[in-house]
Amino acid sequence: MSLLDTTITVRRGGSYLTVPANAADKYLAKGFDIVDEAGNVIKESVPNDVNSLKAAYNKHIAKIKELEDTIKALKAQLEVAEPVAAPAKASSTAKRGSKKS
Secondary structure (H helix, E strand, O other): OOHHHHEEEEEOOOOOEEEEEEHHHHHOOOOOOOEEEOOEEOOOOOOOOOOHHHHHHHHHHHHHHHHHHHHHHHHHHHHHHOOOOOOOOOOOHHHHHOOOO
16 A cells, blocks of 8 residues: 555645545544545535634525525426416215215
């Protein structure tokens, strides 16, 4: 096994570190993200300070709002494209059937 097989790259802010793979959880707990060679986040750490938590919260709230707006727009398009007709109700005698005596 080579050294490259047993290491990972972690990032916090603008700092990148190459650390042993078995220390990943330790660095995630300290606020480092695990990244690939291109700098893309593979596993994101849980924010551990109030400002980071607020920023993550605001980011998620904005995403929820965006998705809710998308759902609302798609529902409106669906209603315009295919008006929903109420299904015809069968009479109570037709459902139960009538007895012939």
